[in-house]
Amino acid sequence: MRLISSLFLFFLVVSATAGSSGRTVANKILKKPAARHPCKRLVFYFHDIIYNGQNAKNATAAIVGEPSGGNKTILAGQNHFGNLVVFDDPITLDNNLHSTPVGRAQGFYLYDKKDIFTAWLGFSFVFNSTQHKGSINFAGADPLMNKTRDISVIGGTGDFFMARGIATLLTDAFEGEVYFRLRVDIKLYECW
Amino acid sequence: MRLISSLFLFFLVVSATAGSSGRTVANKILKKPAARHPCKRLVFYFHDIIYNGQNAKNATAAIVGEPSGGNKTILAGQNHFGNLVVFDDPITLDNNLHSTPVGRAQGFYLYDKKDIFTAWLGFSFVFNSTQHKGSINFAGADPLMNKTRDISVIGGTGDFFMARGIATLLTDAFEGEVYFRLRVDIKLYECW
């Protein structure tokens, strides 16, 4: 009799956990902070050199959109509000621009605030090495005056098939309006 | 004997539900309309004032890309096809532009159809108040002549860690080509 009632209880528990209400239940479980352990973690640096009219060879990024009165070789006033920049930046494992790249960060960012530096990013990390093959796709707001900022990992391909997670950005260095380096701490919470 | 066969049946059922095939099974469960209850719901308004050459102080958005023949202070003909707009818009809890903002909507939209008004959006809601800290990231098509339009919540950070869902947009007001207000009904179906 004890066995049967245990079984009955068990049935109820399992039903509530994996039964009719599906993901809704999973969400309730996942709300526990204890569940927020990354299933994969990766740290990279990437390096952005903006074209200023004189550095065509070394530049990895270019202004392609600007507000009224702006131009393509000087970032706009008012905290660059309205500048859209396309980039193909080398990714390195350490903070040295001259280290051998392990992949490319490709996409765009745009400055979107008049009274402070703030950006919005849409880009991918593209890997094709013995270590990583595939891509990680990112999107999100980058309030870059904050020491660290979180953006979303919205998908991935290859080794990062269907990945989701959070990437924490840190401005590791910047030199005037031509060069900056971001440290990207990628924490995936969905790994397939 | 009846107990054992019940158990065996039970085992089969649970295996099929939560066992070896993982998320595929979860998906089958989730296909049931009954499972489509948001785990979180939020309604906000945001307000977009486009720079027209004379409203620099109040403008919250600017044209930064335009088709051949276009300019930065007048939206293009042919339903603005090809215009790219960067914005930093106040978010309010009600439909009053002058209410205290609870956050900022930041990112871009572009008009992408010649024969009707239609847009594509990539942006974030950025919160830093006692009520909400973190961001919600959005992307999707906005066929804005429809009364309501659904876009995707593709991720989130902070209070909205790893969120996914749907945001239903409604054009609550517009005044010529300078001001519009969107009502955003956010329904999250994945909450962590």
Next chain:
Amino acid sequence: MRLISSLFLFFLVVSATAGSSGRTVANKILKKPAARHPCKRLVFYFHDIIYNGQNAKNATAAIVGEPSGGNKTILAGQNHFGNLVVFDDPITLDNNLHSTPVGRAQGFYLYDKKDIFTAWLGFSFVFNSTQHKGSINFAGADPLMNKTRDISVIGGTGDFFMARGIATLLTDAFEGEVYFRLRVDIKLYECW
């Protein structure tokens, strides 16, 4: 006794599969390649005709951002680095531009590499037919010199509510710098 120990074992198995640790466990299951079966698969073609100054009526896409020295009717040198293109392209079921469209591909792409053709895409498939209603949202890097490229399905609405997956792109045809056709093989791994 054998029954009780079986039950105990069963309890452990179920606990590990669907129990307290939620999605983390699901991820472990999902890492098995066997779980990578699409829950939905769709193949479409879309057709992009870039405005070149003389094809206003037929063009489905326009250059709206360009690097320093570029213009809006001729794609830029250096593999079009810095060109941003907005599009509203017909989607067809076969590879014939003149087939009846089943929807529209709407959004943008940008060329983001100086030494080879490579793009980054943010767009939606928008359907409003008897067969499909709703949208599928995409983002990702498109190294278009590769025969096939994977991008992410980052969300969906309507019939594609909350979809996630991978879309494999193949350049099915191109004619100079005015027309190209992509074959898109959509594999959804999360269906609701």
